[in-house]
Amino acid sequence: MASLTMTRWQLLRYVVAENPLSLAAFLLFAALVLLALIGPWIAPFDALASNVGAPLSPPSMAHWFGTDSLGRDILSRVIIAARLDLGIAVAAVGISCILGGLAGAFAGYFGGWTDRIVGRLSDTIMAFPLFVLAMGIVAALGNTVANIVIATAIINLPFYIRVARAESNVLRNAGFVEAARLAGNGEVRLLFHHIIPNILPPMTVQISLNMGWAILNAAGLSFIGLGVRPPAAEWGIMVAEGAQYIVSGEWWIALFPGAVLMLAVFCFNLLGDSLRDLVDPRRRT
Amino acid sequence: MLTTILKRLLGAIPNLIGVIVVTFLLTRALPGDPAAFFAGASGTAEAVEEIRKKLGLDKSLPEQFIVYVRDLASGDWGFSHATGQPVLTELTTRLPASLELTLAGLFLAVIVAIPLGILAATRPGSWIDHLCRGIATAGVSLPTFFTGLLLAYIFYFLLGWAPPPLGRLDPYLSAPPTVTGFYLIDSLIARDFEVFIGALKQLILPTITLALFVLAPLARMTRASMLGVLSADFIRTARASGLAPTTVLFAYAFRNALLPVMTTLGMVFSFLLGSNVLVEKVFAWPGIGSFAIEALVASDYAPVQGFVLSMALLYVLLNLTIDIAYGFVDPRMRVDG
Amino acid sequence: MSALLAIENLSLEFRTRSGIVRALENVSLQLPEGGSLGLVGESGSGKSVLSFAVLGIQDAAATVTGGTIRFADKDLLADAGSAMKNMRGRELAMIFQNPRVALNPIRQVGQQIEDVLRRHTALRGAAARARAIECLADVRIPDPERRYTAYPFELSGGMCQRVMIAIALACKPRLLIADEPTTGLDVTTQAAIMRLIRDLGHEKGMATLLITHDLGLARDFCDRLAVMHAGHIVESGATETLFRAPAHPYTAQLVRATPVGQDKLENLASIPGNLPDLRRSDLPPCRFSERCELRGDACATALPSVDVSTGHLVACHHPQLRTRP
Numbered sequence: 033m034a035s036l037t038m039t040r041w042q043l044l045r046y047v048v049a050e051n052p053l054s055l056a057a058f059l060l061f062a063a064l065v066l067l068a069l070i071g072p073w074i075a076p077f078d079a080l081a082s083n084v085g086a087p088l089s090p091p092s093m094a095h096w097f098g099t100d101s102l103g104r105d106i107l108s109r110v111i112i113a114a115r116l117d118l119g120i121a122v123a124a125v126g127i128s129c130i131l132g133g134l135a136g137a138f139a140g141y142f143g144g145w146t147d148r149i150v151g152r153l154s155d156t157i158m159a160f161p162l163f164v165l166a167m168g169i170v171a172a173l174g175n176t177v178a179n180i181v182i183a184t185a186i187i188n189l190p191f192y193i194r195v196a197r198a199e200s201n202v203l204r205n206a207g208f209v210e211a212a213r214l215a216g217n218g219e220v221r222l223l224f225h226h227i228i229p230n231i232l233p234p235m236t237v238q239i240s241l242n243m244g245w246a247i248l249n250a251a252g253l254s255f256i257g258l259g260v261r262p263p264a265a266e267w268g269i270m271v272a273e274g275a276q277y278i279v280s281g282e283w284w285i286a287l288f289p290g291a292v293l294m295l296a297v298f299c300f301n302l303l304g305d306s307l308r309d310l311v312d313p314r315r316r317t
Numbered sequence: 318m319l320t321t322i323l324k325r326l327l328g329a330i331p332n333l334i335g336v337i338v339v340t341f342l343l344t345r346a347l348p349g350d351p352a353a354f355f356a357g358a359s360g361t362a363e364a365v366e367e368i369r370k371k372l373g374l375d376k377s378l379p380e381q382f383i384v385y386v387r388d389l390a391s392g393d394w395g396f397s398h399a400t401g402q403p404v405l406t407e408l409t410t411r412l413p414a415s416l417e418l419t420l421a422g423l424f425l426a427v428i429v430a431i432p433l434g435i436l437a438a439t440r441p442g443s444w445i446d447h448l449c450r451g452i453a454t455a456g457v458s459l460p461t462f463f464t465g466l467l468l469a470y471i472f473y474f475l476l477g478w479a480p481p482p483l484g485r486l487d488p489y490l491s492a493p494p495t496v497t498g499f500y501l502i503d504s505l506i507a508r509d510f511e512v513f514i515g516a517l518k519q520l521i522l523p524t525i526t527l528a529l530f531v532l533a534p535l536a537r538m539t540r541a542s543m544l545g546v547l548s549a550d551f552i553r554t555a556r557a558s559g560l561a562p563t564t565v566l567f568a569y570a571f572r573n574a575l576l577p578v579m580t581t582l583g584m585v586f587s588f589l590l591g592s593n594v595l596v597e598k599v600f601a602w603p604g605i606g607s608f609a610i611e612a613l614v615a616s617d618y619a620p621v622q623g624f625v626l627s628m629a630l631l632y633v634l635l636n637l638t639i640d641i642a643y644g645f646v647d648p649r650m651r652v653d654g
Numbered sequence: 655m656s657a658l659l660a661i662e663n664l665s666l667e668f669r670t671r672s673g674i675v676r677a678l679e680n681v682s683l684q685l686p687e688g689g690s691l692g693l694v695g696e697s698g699s700g701k702s703v704l705s706f707a708v709l710g711i712q713d714a715a716a717t718v719t720g721g722t723i724r725f726a727d728k729d730l731l732a733d734a735g736s737a738m739k740n741m742r743g744r745e746l747a748m749i750f751q752n753p754r755v756a757l758n759p760i761r762q763v764g765q766q767i768e769d770v771l772r773r774h775t776a777l778r779g780a781a782a783r784a785r786a787i788e789c790l791a792d793v794r795i796p797d798p799e800r801r802y803t804a805y806p807f808e809l810s811g812g813m814c815q816r817v818m819i820a821i822a823l824a825c826k827p828r829l830l831i832a833d834e835p836t837t838g839l840d841v842t843t844q845a846a847i848m849r850l851i852r853d854l855g856h857e858k859g860m861a862t863l864l865i866t867h868d869l870g871l872a873r874d875f876c877d878r879l880a881v882m883h884a885g886h887i888v889e890s891g892a893t894e895t896l897f898r899a900p901a902h903p904y905t906a907q908l909v910r911a912t913p914v915g916q917d918k919l920e921n922l923a924s925i926p927g928n929l930p931d932l933r934r935s936d937l938p939p940c941r942f943s944e945r946c947e948l949r950g951d952a953c954a955t956a957l958p959s960v961d962v963s964t965g966h967l968v969a970c971h972h973p974q975l976r977t978r979p
């Protein structure tokens with residue numbers, strides 16, 4: 033065990049040395065999480081208050097990221113938004129991972145009808161362009177943040193189902209599972225005590241690979257006016273608010289939230305890649 | 318070959334049914350009274366009642382489903398309250414604009430990503446390899462709507478190289494007579510080069526925006542798949558037989574590397590169709606994406622559902638095409654029986 | 655007259671992330687026109703690396719650090735340019751193990767033969783096709799017209815190996831290198847393929863270099879043997895002599911480990927120890943010394959090349975000179 037963790041550590045050091053960006057991504061990730069946690073206390077202004085500065089004023093010492101058309105401080109809004117953006121993504125991915133993981137584990141373990149139904153469900157979701165399906169779901173369920181979370185969770189389901197299904201299908205016949213079965217453990221107990229704990233590492237990798245995409249989808253939905261409603265601060269909707277001013281040269285309104293969104297997604301994607309290298313070095317590309 | 322195609326066609330049917338069932342469920346999932354939603358904010362009580370009858374909401378769910386499918390098949394996709402037109406008409410007139418943009422984006426992505434992936438795979442560890450990895454990670458991190466705005470700001474506002482990001486054609490030019498609905502093609506058919514150039518200029522920025530996003534998975538896959546194939550035994554045989562390096566690279570390695578790339582094309586199309594909606598909004602592109610967004614904002618649901626369904630059908634069709642094309646490239650898929 | 659293929663003191667190394675792999679060191683061997691030489695040794699001893707170097711298809715990480723390879727009096731290493739490119743596949747040809755994956759999976763086998771014909775001959779169109787079908791018939795493939803359009807996945811392993819031989823022989827090469835040609839085939843097919851290679855070699859007056867870890871196979875097939883161990887040729891000589899009087903301890907062990915006639919498998923000795931890691935910087939001059947029972951003090955000095963008898967060379971400080979009855 034000790035030697036295993038040693039090699040993990042060595043591998044971690046190797047991954048970081050190989051790709052210094054991983055380290056940068058990890059620091060950025062820590063900063064984002066911090067923002068989401070303590071954002072409201074460090075934001076220099078009230079994110080929702082109008083006219084804390086002159087409307088549409090460019091970045092200055094008082095307002096580092098400038099102000100928007102209502103005179104709101106963009107820096108404060110960008111900071112406050114971290115909690116909502118990350119919150120939506122984490123909630124969606126969490127729901128998706130739990131439901132998809134369970135469905136996939138059952139399908140892979142029991143096979144037969146369970147497998148066919150789960151497979152059909154997953155195929156049906158994948159038969160849609162996923163962002164478009166999310167649009168349709170939010171439109172049908174109603175225009176709320178909760179429904180954005182649900183829609184994002186649904187379009188992420190197939191990825192977790194696939195991973196969990198493949199893993200549990202292999203583990204089902206593994207030696208230690210066979211031994212536990214002979215020891216008289218029931219199928220459901222086997223599933224929860226022996227299969228699912230072993231599915232967790234690949235699921236973690238999948239989570240980190242999907243997180244960036246989930247953030248992008250949620251922000252995309254609010255960009256087109258779904259879910260998050262003004263005056264709430266959220267990166268996608270802030271870019272949408274700034275969009276009309278781009279052509280008249282007021283670039284800062286859309287640029288800062290957009291850039292932070294991009295950095296956040298980039299950071300999650302880099303972390304996902306590094307984590308995959310760590311867990312499964314064979315799949316390095 | 319024919320049997321293979323037929324088999325693929327049959328294989329697409331479950332997905333087709335799945336798509337229709339899901340869109341049907343989405344129309345019924347509307348919170349509150351779906352009839353009221355379909356009638357729109359300004360719908361009168363009679364209108365609501367009429368829609369309730371028309372949707373068959375007084376019937377059982379399976380009966381409603383049959384009515385739904387029958388209506389779809391007969392081209393009755395409901396009405397748009399904003400324009401007063403049948404949804405199907407609205408969609409078909411706007412579809413070419415979306416398709417032209419999507420295909421242009423795909424085309425650009427493919428002609429950049431595939432050579433990039435090949436170069437990266439043939440020179441592992443070189444600067445072009447690092448560039449390829451960088452693009453692959455950065456590309457999928459780009460919020461399309463943000464890159465679009467950024468490009469518009471730089472190339473329209475700052476540099477003045479691009480036309481204003483407003484639609485398919487400058488207002489002072491008139492659209493070419495419709496043949497295919499693609500302005501680039503129609504203007505060439507009409508030999509109207511001014512319109513061709515105008516349409517091309519409008520197309521460039523949204524195309525780049527789209528391409529940047531889907532370039533990443535394509536380049537990544539091409540690189541990985543080329544790397545795998547280049548170390549395969551049969552490549553060594555080809556080199557040992559003295560075949561020219563270009564023959565080895567293209568006729569032998571690339572054609573084989575194409576197979577895994579083709580299987581990811583489905584995912585690429587999923588990305589492409591989704592980002593298309595966002596790009597259309599940024600560039601005020603008069604396609605079905607902007608149409609759906611306008612309808613969403615106006616709580617006009619029939620067009621939104623029509624949009625989701627048409628995109629899904631288009632996607633099923635694209636996947637089917639990829640499947641069949643795959644059969645042409647890979648003889649192993651062609652075994653009949 | 656000079657040999658068709660003459661390798662002198664060839665050294666080759668791989669520069670890898672984890673260090674320099676000294677895969678070949680001072681390798682020398684000769685093969686006369688029309689002769690057959692067996693290159694034997696355990697898996698990992700450098701046989702494939704050597705043959706790839708002859709064809710100039712080695713990995714990009716490989717560097718030749720010394721020595722020469724001459725083929726028909728042309729220096730292949732100096733001539734790495736177009737002369738070599740035109741000879742590869744035409745005068746020197748090669749076939750590989752696992753034939754089912756050594757052919758392009760999505761190209762008709764006939765077309766794969768034609769690709770080679772088009773590269774090296776003036777044949778085009780129907781003439782090229784006819785010649786390709788002839789090549790298939792040459793390797794005793796029944797119904798060659800129909801097989802022309804087959805894909806590798808539609809053929810058995812033995813058939814695929816025949817196709818590969820057809821590709822290799824399409825341009826009537828003077829040397830055929832067969833790298834473990836029977837690995838991955840079932841036993842009856844193995845015999846048929848070996849017979850085919852021998853018969854074609856005789857018919858066409860072609861020299862063959864048979865690479866194998868199976869000394870028995872080499873014995874049935876080759877006039878001469880060269881024994882390879884960890885990137886060194888430790889012994890070479892006439893097949894007959896090597897079996898009767900192996901002079902190098904490694905060869906002796908290999909011979910003892912090879913079933914002869916009615917030998918029972920239990921009677922066979924296995925070779926203790928493993929090949930040394932070729933990345934080590936402290937590789938001893940004799941790379942067999944860590945597995946050798948006869949090691950003495952002299953063994954830490956540079957290896958001699960001892961002429962045991964005419965045409966029988968051994969690289970060892972304590973060659974076993976006694977002759978077995």
Ligand SMILES: Nc1ncnc2c1ncn2[C@@H]1O[C@H](COP(=O)(O)OP(=O)(O)O)[C@@H](O)[C@H]1O
Binds near residue numbers: 675695696698700701
């Ligand atoms: N591309 C390579 N990079 C590093 N080492 C290599 C490479 N190819 C072969 N080697 C090393 O060269 C040695 C000989 O390999 P090979 O010629 O394949 O043995 P065999 O005798 O079984 O054909 C092995 O130790 C192998 O690890």
Ligand code: SF4
Binds near residue numbers: 973
């Ligand atoms: S040189 Fe010495 S160590 Fe090497 S094989 Fe001969 S006797 Fe053994």
Ligand SMILES: [Mg+2]
Binds near residue numbers: 698701703833834
């Ligand atoms: Mg070998």
